[in-house]
Amino acid sequence: MTLASMVDQALPLGSGEAVIAVDVGGTDTKAALFDEAGRMLGLSRTPTPRRGDGTALAVVHRVEELRLQFAADFPSIHPRAVGLLVPGVVDDDAGIGVLSTNLHWSNVPFAQLTKEHIHLPTTFSHDVRAAGEAEFRLGAARPFGTVVVLVIGTGIAGSLFIDSRAHTGGGYAGEIGHSIVDPAGPLCGCGARGCLETIASAGAIVRRYEQRTGTPVTGAREVLARAEAGDKAATAIWSEALDALALSIAQLAAVLAPEAVVIGGGLAQAGDRLFVPLRERVDALLSFHRRPRIVPASIGENAGLLGGALRARDLVR
Amino acid sequence: MTLASMVDQALPLGSGEAVIAVDVGGTDTKAALFDEAGRMLGLSRTPTPRRGDGTALAVVHRVEELRLQFAADFPSIHPRAVGLLVPGVVDDDAGIGVLSTNLHWSNVPFAQLTKEHIHLPTTFSHDVRAAGEAEFRLGAARPFGTVVVLVIGTGIAGSLFIDSRAHTGGGYAGEIGHSIVDPAGPLCGCGARGCLETIASAGAIVRRYEQRTGTPVTGAREVLARAEAGDKAATAIWSEALDALALSIAQLAAVLAPEAVVIGGGLAQAGDRLFVPLRERVDALLSFHRRPRIVPASIGENAGLLGGALRARDLVR
Incomplete structure (x- = not known):
């Protein structure tokens, strides 16, 4: 180096x-x-x-x-x-x-x-779009022209870059956390039912575990640790989260055909324990579709600030 | 006029x-x-x-x-x-x-x-992208900058126009018929399972009715007529098709936030019997999302030829 x-x-x-x-x-x-x-x-x-x-x-x-x-x-x-x-x-x-x-x-x-x-x-x-722009201009999304950047934490939000341009849809695009994966699923804070983030966000993983077991946990990381230790409820909830996330990514592949999906936020800190099974599940769902690379974000928790700084610099360039 | x-x-x-x-x-x-x-x-x-x-x-x-x-x-x-x-x-x-x-x-x-x-x-x-381009440049999609044109017939295919530009994804984008709505659903010809077109295409409506009842029908139009006459299997299959289509459109709304979804192909010939209940179902699924207008295609069955003619003219313009 x-x-x-x-x-x-x-x-x-x-x-x-x-x-x-x-x-x-x-x-x-x-x-x-x-x-x-x-x-x-x-x-x-x-x-x-x-x-x-x-x-x-x-x-x-x-x-x-x-x-x-x-x-x-x-x-x-x-x-x-x-x-x-x-x-x-x-x-x-x-x-x-x-x-x-x-x-x-x-x-x-x-x-x-x-x-x-x-x-x-x-x-x-x-x-979230500014954080996505930091990943797109400076980070893990940089090699790609059409790419979705997801931030998975308390909720799930995304930003879209299509043919090298940000697509905002008047502020409404990229709301992948509020893409419905199960119309009979849990009620979401947004008022809809079965949104991706009611099942696959770090917040949902904690909430669902606590609801199912009555045992409080400190975060999605603890639910994952419990799953790895053989806890059945934790295993089921973690697996449901992966399935829902894989389904949404497969849908993105069919509709947008992104070259990559970049994932940041708290849940991405699980590293290979998230990315390896997620890639397997997306792979199993798809057929002829363009298979997106599924990669971790690289900018980290200050991606928003960096994105804000990029925008500010654009203004006076 | x-x-x-x-x-x-x-x-x-x-x-x-x-x-x-x-x-x-x-x-x-x-x-x-x-x-x-x-x-x-x-x-x-x-x-x-x-x-x-x-x-x-x-x-x-x-x-x-x-x-x-x-x-x-x-x-x-x-x-x-x-x-x-x-x-x-x-x-x-x-x-x-x-x-x-x-x-x-x-x-x-x-x-x-x-x-x-x-x-x-x-x-x-x-x-399909050429037919979509005809709708986008000459037909029902013309008033919109971000719009999805769906053709629902034997299968389901789509084309995307994002911020007034066609998005092709190297040829893989717009395959909404192969967006999975139910990972436990019917096996699709493409090799995946539960693709939208296994439930909501005119072809699927016929196939599913014949499989469920053993009664041959001449087309999706006949299944719809039977549903309107009170046939329970026809009602269920038509309703499942509408639900699946509404779910995919709601997912498009969350991700792309199109101003409109334009629908052509054989199924669109059902007119209000398709569009009225479809709009109601999409509306019921969404919350804060940008609600797309859902409108029939206007160019008709020769949209592909017109799109081909547009492309040919572009070449020598």
Whole structure:
């Protein structure tokens, strides 16, 4: 490995303008400053402000506070733009937060609010699509033109890159967690029934195990460990999750024919214990279809921030 | 209605170069000459030549024979190009017939064969995608940027238009008929199990009714008529077909968020008896998703030929 490639791995963003990225989650808001070398500085995680109907505006004010804080903490670095990411249904092109059930907003004109309240040019986009874009431009999805990036954690979300372009569907595309795998399945938080994430998310694996056994567990990782130790309920739930995930990936293969499906998020940390049986199951379902490579994400937990930084840099390039 | 729009409806292709379109099916080959006004002339349907390993070459020779026949029959019309369409897995960009189980070929370099044996510039593409392109450029899919065109007949095939561009996935995309809706479902001709077309195609509706009752029927139309007359087996099979189709459309909504799904082919001739209950079922499955309009195709049974003519005109434009 050359020194240059080692540096690239440590600083995947690469050189460019200094920018700020803010990734607003349902619970916490993560923020970081990226310098011109692509170094991530001053990473912080603070509770997302919640003000009922005023939450969206409070979020925008928080971004401006964070900007001022970075200016105070890193006076020699002069960021040129901000990349703001929020969850829910987001229309990047129109700059509108269409819906966040979690943060209780609908149809918020974020592009306008950021222009009024943040003293730097600010891009506005979707947390998972930005994380997917980081994988697509800098990570495991980079070798592919048509590729789906899935994040499997509490829920399941995805982003689509089709013939080398992001497809957003007005903010509604890529919701693979809410693709129905079993219309008679569990009721989903979204109101539909049998969505993939009610069976195959890390959150669902925990919930279903606790419901079936009455035994609390610390996470999907513990359910997997119990399955490996021969626990029948854990084995069944883990296997059902793999089957549902394999079915959704097989459906993607038939419809979109992606070259690869890249999987990140908490569940992907299971490594080969997830990827090996998942690949086997997808393989068994398909016939003439183009078989996607199924590979782990490479950027890690800060993919959202890196995606936000990429978008911010695009704005001032 | 103005005279101009009446003419447009009668001649949806519009004016341009004269071209030949040849749509090679598993049973018959359809061919037509289109003049500069867009009139379809000399429409013919002949059995597709079958010569075992030599079928692909025989098909190319047949196209040249058809060209000579059109020249003899319509000496005043001088076509500038040919649009050749074949079934199976087709890589339009590479000009390769990747696979046709029906016509027993794999990896045929059609672009090269047509160059050698047809005395006009010839485009080569996929029958269903060409028909979809006709709907997208001239028909019911025209108002939409992201839209799925389904053809439901003996089988089910689809074509995808994403952000106003056709997505082919190297010839493997749009195979919605081979998206698995029930991994424990009937074995499909493709080798997989529970593909949508094993339950919801017109062919499957007939086959399943005959298997369940031992009563031969003339087509899906008759099964629908029997369902409307109170036949329990017919009602169940028709309902299962609608459920499977609604589920696949709901999955498309979650993943691609198309503005519309356009449905053509034999089953679409059922009109409101298909579209009304299908829309209700899709609606009942979805929650926050973008709800696609579900509309009938408008070009009709010669959509493939029109798509072939469009491609041929593109070649010499």
